Amino acid sequence: MGLLSVAGAASVWRGYEYYTQGKVLSCKQINTDEYEGEVAGSGSSSYHVHINVAHPRKSSCNCPHADGRQIICKHKVALYFTSFPKEADAYLAEVEAYEREQEEYEREQEKLRQERYEALKKYVMGLSKKELQEQLLEALLRSDLDDYDEDDDWDW
Numbered sequence: 001m002g003l004l005s006v007a008g009a010a011s012v013w014r015g016y017e018y019y020t021q022g023k024v025l026s027c028k029q030i031n032t033d034e035y036e037g038e039v040a041g042s043g044s045s046s047y048h049v050h051i052n053v054a055h056p057r058k059s060s061c062n063c064p065h066a067d068g069r070q071i072i073c074k075h076k077v078a079l080y081f082t083s084f085p086k087e088a089d090a091y092l093a094e095v096e097a098y099e100r101e102q103e104e105y106e107r108e109q110e111k112l113r114q115e116r117y118e119a120l121k122k123y124v125m126g127l128s129k130k131e132l133q134e135q136l137l138e139a140l141l142r143s144d145l146d147d148y149d150e151d152d153d154w155d156w
Contacts (some may be wrong), residue, residue: 004091007095014074016078032054033055035083039079042072056072059072084089
């Protein structure tokens, strides 16, 4: 179980931002699995951060969000990315791939909406005046029945 896998998405993203903004003021490796350093906060404070990559819940940070709690804050993530820059690159690649997938999905949805619009337009334009009136009346009645409340007055 890696540090990023137990962190919340917001902490990972903000930690990545802190990493790219150079907010990790110091970083040193303690042993094979442990690193510690100072990370600047959003204000004038800086926080002492200790991460254990083998046991992420044993990591610590004295920021108000994580102090005394076994959560992974943005400061821990920033120190992690500083210690493992290739992981930061991999994270960014994942984010970019996700954004590309979302853009493609949105393009496909827009294409489907446009196709549906064109099909409906062709159908409606092919109706006679009488057929159009009948279809409109049915649609209005369905809409009114869906919204109907027994206390409503039906004023036409």
